[in-house]
Amino acid sequence: MTGWLIFFFLLFLASLAYASYKSYQKNRSSDEFMLAGSNIGAILGFLTFSAALFSAFTFMGMPDFFRVHGVGAWIFLGFSDALMVFFLLWFGYALRKRAAIVGYKGVAGFVQNCFQNKWAGYLVFISSFLFLIPYVAIQIRGISIFLNAAFPDLMPYWGWSAFLVAIMLVYSEIGGLKAIMYSDAIQGVILLVVIWIIGWTCLEMAGGLKAGTQAVMESNAALLSLPGPKGLFSSAFLIASAIAIVMIPVSQPQFTTRLVIMKNLKAVHKMAYAVGIFAILVILPTAFIGLYGAVAYSESTTADFLSSALLFDQANPVAALAVVGLFAACLSTTNAQIFALGTELRSLLKGEDKQNMRITKVGILLFSLIVLVFSAMISDELVLLARVSFAGTSMIAPVVLGAVIFKNPPKSLLILSALALSYFVLSLLNWVPVGFTGLPTDAAMYLILIPTTAVLMLFHHFTSKTPHEA
Secondary structure (H helix, E strand, O other): OHHHHHHHHHHHHHHHHHHHHHHOOOOOOHHHHHHHHHOEOHHHHHHHHHHHHOOHHHHHHHHHHHHHHOOHHHHHHHHHHHHHHHHHHHHHHHHHHHHHHHOOOOHHHHHHHHHOOHHHHHHHHHHHHHHHHHHHHHHHHHHHHHHHHHOOOOOOHHHHHHHHHHHHHHHHHHHHHHHHHHHHHHHHHHHHHHHHHHHHHHHHHOOHHHHHHHHHHHHHHHHHOOOOOOOOOOHHHHHHHHHHHHOHHHHOHHHHHHHHOEOOHHHHHHHHHHHHHHHHHHHHHHHHHHHHHHHHOOOOOHHHHHHHHHHHOOOHHHHHHHHHHHHHHHHHHHHHHHHHHHHHHHHHOOOOHHHHHHHHHHHHHHHHHHHHHHHOOOOOOHHHHHHHHHHHHHOOHHHHHHHHHOOOOOOHHHHHHHHHHHHHHHHHOOOOOOOEOOEOHHHHHHHHHHHHHHHHHHHHHHHOOOOOOO
């Protein structure tokens, strides 16, 4: 396999080098560096959005999620992503309309300008920092589990993590956001091809869909129904997950920014439709891999299952391509999200452009070092950790939606989101009750957050003397 691995890695690194060369500009402005010139077409936009959305946690986390928790995993992610696509059609239009009026350098700065309140921007930045850092660490953790299990004598765990982050820093420094988007496009194609090859192979090794399903039925029938063998997929869990995932374009800045920098609204709509199709195509084979795992590796650890199903049980060329595909997925997601934190920091800075860029680049370096430390502390529950990230950032969705909908958004939304975010973080630290009214924390918070947001917005709509923009 070594020969194939070298061949695919060289091919991948050569494509990255070409992408960074095409993206590099000697005398580029900060907007060109951080926002890719705001002229992204539908194809590149769809690939970069999809690659940022479906990454290492999809490739590795979802098969293990299917294996452990059953078919409810499809409802958890597949159905929720379909809802998100419909939401994108409205939100993309409203966001771009508002951004054209107040300007856009990042979500934090955009919200700050809309509310005319510096704390609004700080709230968005704090939310992004608190939950994107662990989300990036998930990607590094996932690829490190796989590579350390596959090549235990080649490099220590921290070496893989440091190597990955070093490539990300060099690559993003050379090409900026445009280079990252090209990397996303490369990763998206690799991910789709590799996951279908492995998924189809695993389905055949399980004896086909009918025989594999029958084997699971005989060994653990709870995997084929809700709420699953561990009772995870309750109605509250699934509804709360759908809300958190639908709110991803609102609350996670790497996605919000990608909607703004598309060259026109038509490109945004094409991108949204394509993301919906991509979601179905990329999640379906993870179910096949999970089915195989439930049949052949029901008692194995996450690391043993993934290294076997994705590597040792595959033909050498496929195994080598899987390694490169996982590395590419982790690299592109790490790139996109660390860079998004840099964009958010820069959007809050005032003063001379070159000085702001220096501060931003130092910030990106610091964010990367924090991610390295955090990746060594998290568990192997990759999908559930990703879900916590989605839910956490969704707590500030009322603020972003208020900024998009209203010309002068109500300040009460800032208080509401700040309280919601604070409680959610404290619940993760077990400093306040985890969940209440018999529901998980995020589901219970949504029961309060959604109707309260609606009431505050309606009250503002009918009482404000300033015309609103919807």
